[in-house]
Structures are given as C-alpha cells and as structure tokens.
Amino acid sequence: MNDVRERAAKIRLLLMDVDGVMTDGKLYCVPDAAGKMVETKGFDTQDGISLQWMSWHGIETGLISGRDSPATVERARQCAMKYVYQGHIEKIPILEEIMRDAGVTKEQVAYIGDDLTDVVIMHRVGLAIAPANARPEVKAQAHYVTAAAGGVGAVREVVELIMGAQGLWEEILRKYEAVG
Secondary structure, X not given: OHHHHHHHHOOOEEEEOOOOOOOOOOOEEEEOOOOOEEEEOOOOHHHHHHHHHHHHOOOEEEEEOOOOOXXXXXXXXXXXXXXXXXXXXOOHHHHHHHHHHHOOOHHHEEEEOOOHHHHHHHOOOOEEEEOOOOOHHHHOOOOEEOOXXXXXXXXXXXXXXXXXXXXXXHHHHHHOOOOO
C-alpha cells in the first residue's frame, strides 16, 4: 500500500473509463416523447462531488470511453471534468493527446478501467486502478483495486486515496465540518 500512496502523491491528472467505472456498466434504454429509444445511465452522486473536489485542488479529470452518450457528456460537465473523449476504442492516442495538453508525465497520471480495452492505458500511467467489478485480467494489471464497484463509489474511493496521499483530504473534512 505504501507504493500505491507514493504513486497517488504524484497524481495531477485522473482519467477513467465510463461504463463499469463511473456507472455499474448497465445501459438503460427508455422511450422519449416520440417513442424513440434513448440510452441513459446511472451515476453515483458521491463520485460526482469528489471529482469536483479534485478540480478545486488543480487536479484535472477526464474520461475516455468507447461509447458515445449524451448522459456522459452532461455528467462530465456536472463533475467539472476537463477532458471528455467518447467513441474511442483505441485509447492510446487519446491518452497521449491529453497528457500533452495537460503537460504531465505518465507518473502524474492515474487511470481507472474495468475491461480489456483499458489495460493498454493502465500500462502507460503512474497509477493504474481497477474497480472491484473489473475483469480479473484487468485487476491483475492494476496497482490498486478498489473495494467499491464502479457506479457505487469506486471513483470516490480513488479520489480519497489521491487526496489523502497529497495531504488534501483533511482540508475537505474541515470544509464540511466532518472533523474537529
């Protein structure tokens, strides 16, 4: 765990997949007013507020997803995410573009992924994370596996890990009067 905390202390950019990380991986199709099916997803509120805390402290966040979803775009906006890339199964060029734009090294990047398409990114960052619901092959490649599953607190757990390693968690607790 010391190695994980050392890695987390260096993070300036947190990237993640969406389905299975920010959500439980389920897609819901519901009819709109015209009867056309519209896809939606469920996102965890505690994950969302924690991503906002990251932005308050200058730690940028973003997502790289193979699927296109208006719900994801709106959630990213709500969470103050800087980088939103959808419709990209080939994620390495996107990672490289984001890193150049953010001006960070691989040691300063954390990535949360749950499926095989995420492993290539996990091999190219300083802190590779898999949520509890990730495929076993993905968990085997991670520096850290969350106790929480995607869509039910995995992102929040990672944010608390990073902020704790950087000495920022106590400030959040004080802000909300959660400590004396």
